[in-house]
Amino acid sequence: MTAPTDRGVVWLGSPTFPDAARTALLDTQLRANLKRATTTIRAKRHAAATELDDWEALRDSAAAIKRRTARHLGRYLVQLEQTVTAAGGIVHWAGDAAEANRIVTDLIRETGETEVVKVKSMVTQEIGLNEHLLDAGITAYETDLAELIVQLGDDRPSHILVPAIHRNRTEIRDIFAAEMGRWGRPAPEDLTDDPAELAEAARQHLRHKFLTAKVAVSGANFAVADTGTLVVVESEGNGRMCLTLPETLITVMGVEKVVPTWSDLEVFLQLLPRSATGERMNPYTSTWTGITDGDGPSRFHLVLLDNGRTDTLADTVGREALACIRCSACLNVCPVFERTGGHAYGSVYPGPIGAVLTPQLAGIDRAATLPFASTLCGACYDACPVKIDIPALLAHLRAGVVESERARRRLPTAEAMTMTAAATVLGSPALFDAAQKAGSLGSRAIARDGRIGRLPGPLRGWSATRDTPALPAESFRSWWRKNRDSDR
Amino acid sequence: MRVALFVTCFNDTLFPGTGRAVLTVLERLGHTVDFPPEQTCCGQMHFNTGYRPEAASLAARFARVFAGYDAVVTPSASCAGMVRDGYPLLAERHGDGVDEQRIADIVPRVHEFTAFLTDVLGVTDVGARFPHRVIYHPTCHSLRGLRLGDRPLSLLRAVRDIDLVELPGADSCCGFGGTFAVKNAETSGAMLADKTAEVRATGADVLCAADNSCLMHIGGGLSRQGSRVRTMHLAEILAATERGAS
Numbered sequence: 001m002t003a004p005t006d007r008g009v010v011w012l013g014s015p016t017f018p019d020a021a022r023t024a025l026l027d028t029q030l031r032a033n034l035k036r037a038t039t040t041i042r043a044k045r046h047a048a049a050t051e052l053d054d055w056e057a058l059r060d061s062a063a064a065i066k067r068r069t070a071r072h073l074g075r076y077l078v079q080l081e082q083t084v085t086a087a088g089g090i091v092h093w094a095g096d097a098a099e100a101n102r103i104v105t106d107l108i109r110e111t112g113e114t115e116v117v118k119v120k121s122m123v124t125q126e127i128g129l130n131e132h133l134l135d136a137g138i139t140a141y142e143t144d145l146a147e148l149i150v151q152l153g154d155d156r157p158s159h160i161l162v163p164a165i166h167r168n169r170t171e172i173r174d175i176f177a178a179e180m181g182r183w184g185r186p187a188p189e190d191l192t193d194d195p196a197e198l199a200e201a202a203r204q205h206l207r208h209k210f211l212t213a214k215v216a217v218s219g220a221n222f223a224v225a226d227t228g229t230l231v232v233v234e235s236e237g238n239g240r241m242c243l244t245l246p247e248t249l250i251t252v253m254g255v256e257k258v259v260p261t262w263s264d265l266e267v268f269l270q271l272l273p274r275s276a277t278g279e280r281m282n283p284y285t286s287t288w289t290g291i292t293d294g295d296g297p298s299r300f301h302l303v304l305l306d307n308g309r310t311d312t313l314a315d316t317v318g319r320e321a322l323a324c325i326r327c328s329a330c331l332n333v334c335p336v337f338e339r340t341g342g343h344a345y346g347s348v349y350p351g352p353i354g355a356v357l358t359p360q361l362a363g364i365d366r367a368a369t370l371p372f373a374s375t376l377c378g379a380c381y382d383a384c385p386v387k388i389d390i391p392a393l394l395a396h397l398r399a400g401v402v403e404s405e406r407a408r409r410r411l412p413t414a415e416a417m418t419m420t421a422a423a424t425v426l427g428s429p430a431l432f433d434a435a436q437k438a439g440s441l442g443s444r445a446i447a448r449d450g451r452i453g454r455l456p457g458p459l460r461g462w463s464a465t466r467d468t469p470a471l472p473a474e475s476f477r478s479w480w481r482k483n484r485d486s487d488r
Numbered sequence: 489m490r491v492a493l494f495v496t497c498f499n500d501t502l503f504p505g506t507g508r509a510v511l512t513v514l515e516r517l518g519h520t521v522d523f524p525p526e527q528t529c530c531g532q533m534h535f536n537t538g539y540r541p542e543a544a545s546l547a548a549r550f551a552r553v554f555a556g557y558d559a560v561v562t563p564s565a566s567c568a569g570m571v572r573d574g575y576p577l578l579a580e581r582h583g584d585g586v587d588e589q590r591i592a593d594i595v596p597r598v599h600e601f602t603a604f605l606t607d608v609l610g611v612t613d614v615g616a617r618f619p620h621r622v623i624y625h626p627t628c629h630s631l632r633g634l635r636l637g638d639r640p641l642s643l644l645r646a647v648r649d650i651d652l653v654e655l656p657g658a659d660s661c662c663g664f665g666g667t668f669a670v671k672n673a674e675t676s677g678a679m680l681a682d683k684t685a686e687v688r689a690t691g692a693d694v695l696c697a698a699d700n701s702c703l704m705h706i707g708g709g710l711s712r713q714g715s716r717v718r719t720m721h722l723a724e725i726l727a728a729t730e731r732g733a734s
């Protein structure tokens with residue numbers, strides 16, 4: 001994979017995952033917020049998934065639809081362009097983040113507006129649209145509650161569904177009290193951290209934006225090729241406001257979001273809410289097909305974004321990651337995410353899916369520590385409604401990282417030398433036997449009561465909280481040789 | 489049935505008692521077990537760390553060494569999983585030197601120890617006695633990889649005088665993950681701390697599992713914390729009899 005140019009996705013200048021995680025682990029407030037949030041949502045998701053008899057069949061169907069669509073993606077996209085155009089929409093194709101940003105900026109400029117409202121969308125985060133618009137003199141107002149918290153706090157999202165999962169309500173109160181006034185209607189003076197009061201403050205703050213905005217920008221959860229219908233799934237209804245009140249609607253969508261037919265939605269609209277929030281059905285599902293006279297926006301633009309997706313598609317193993325419907329179940333069940341939070345991944349896409357998607361979209365050398373940010377425990381795979389085998393993808397991408405390192409460096413890394421040496425030893429029973437004997441002598445020399453305490457170098461982190469057993473005096477193979485082989 | 493023991497490089501080097509326990513149990517059940525001394529490693533560490541060509545040559549060696557056996561039994565869920573899930577990929581992608589047919593032949597003959605007992609031999613009572621309070625940790629590779637489900641517990645329940653208690657939060661990962669525990673030692677340590685707290689709260693004498701790698705990790709944490717909970721491979725419990733542990 002060649003290093004792509006400006007694709008966004010990663011936050012430039014972020015530390016590597018191990019370094020960022022180390023810092024995050026020290027933040028006890030963050031750990032408590034995450035633990036509380038993930039524990040609750042895990043239980044809800046589990047209940048919502050297991051109450052259906054045909055959950056596994058639904059997962060199989062979703063996986064099959066997504067994989068078939070990926071194989072014929074070009075065909076479905078052309079069909080989507082035709083159906084959207086026939087319904088009065090205008091379709092734009094964007095090869096990368098820069099092109100998508102340029103298209104959206106130009107479209108907003110044509111309207112003469114300098115303010116837009118936004119529906120929560122991952123893809124506009126991926127391309128850094130808000131920052132780009134700001135440079136062009138256009139202010140984008142996030143209207144999803146959690147996204148609003150992130151925007152007001154001049155923060156970054158740490159979860160794909162609950163971007164402010166790292167905040168608790170006291171922190172949210174403080175952000176609202178301090179920042180709302182700078183963006184519009186201030187928070188009430190006596191605002192407390194009561195959830196109902198916080199929601200009301202956000203409602204009042206946003207209401208004015210909905211009523212005055214002439215342009216909205218959204219993403220999409222699905223786009224149906226055979227009808228040209230776009231779908232946004234949400235909980236709060238703020239998305240519905242943005243999608244219906246303004247005159248112009250601009251939807252930016254990754255090309256992998258297309259599904260072939262309207263009836264395919266039956267599968268996904270059951271899987272998504274149950275996997276995402278643990279609800280049987282999400283409160284608001286908005287669908288629209290082009291434009292309709294006197295009903296909703298009178299101009300609709302659809303920007304179809306590649307930004308690394310066709311490169312990803314070329315890898316027949318890695319492409320599985322494109323099946324993702326962004327439910328976030330894999331984040332919520334991930335023991336690593338639960339401890340480190342999303343910011344440690346240094347990417348718009350955190351957690352297990354982020355660890356496999358980010359290196360593919362942004363280029364493997366820009367996210368080389370992410371495929372290793374997992375124990376391969378498999379909890380993500382079990383939870384994933386479209387059955388993405390994330391552990392297998394992680395292992396696949398690890399091989400990509402190692403190959404890329406080998407190709408780039410003239411001298412092997414210390415790890416590569418260790419691995420090569422280990423392979424040589426394990427490639428020969430005689431060498432292995434000799435290494436066991438040497439290891440036994442060496443380790444027992446530094447052990448006390450059969451245990452080795454703190455170690456220097458690359459094992460320092462490991463040995464900080466774990467004892468390591470010394471090698472026993474006799475390996476299994478030498479025991480066998482002495483006690484069994486002679487019998488035969 | 490020609491049965492071979494694949495002890496794994498890890499057990500061979502660090503936990504030879506587990507290999508002996510597997511022999512004890514299988515021989516008690518009337519089977520003859522061979523240990524082909526040419527065996528070394530399944531290649532899991534190389535595979536999971538991204539060193540595919542190295543993993544491929546270890547896979548080729550494995551398939552060659554165990555070619556003549558009807559069943560290859562291994563006391564490691566993760567190594568059995570490596571063979572089952574990793575080998576077909578290696579055969580497909582690193583063709584050179586890896587005999588695809590040989591790999592295809594060997595994969596279905598490799599059995600994790602507890603699954604071999606329950607599914608191939610059809611036994612749950614292996615004649616063991618172990619009068620201690622025991623908890624079982626289903627390692628990720630047993631639980632979500634091989635989907636061993638209830639098999640290990642059904643074997644433990646049949647052990648005489650055992651006091652089997654439940655480990656809360658058993659299905660969450662201990663944080664080991666092979667090289668993860670070195671590359672991301674602190675994150676791994678945070679997961680370990682939660683696991684050891686759960687283990688200690690049960691008041692058990694012994695923590696067992698179907699994989700010594702996770703047990704070494706959890707045991708290493710317990711040892712550093714000064715806990716008296718012992719870690720033992722499940723095979724060693726199944727090998728124990730009235731006369732005491734083998």
Ligand code: SF4
Nearest residue numbers: 324325327328330384
């Ligand atoms: S990878 Fe699967 S579980 Fe994770 S967000 Fe995507 S669809 Fe959901």
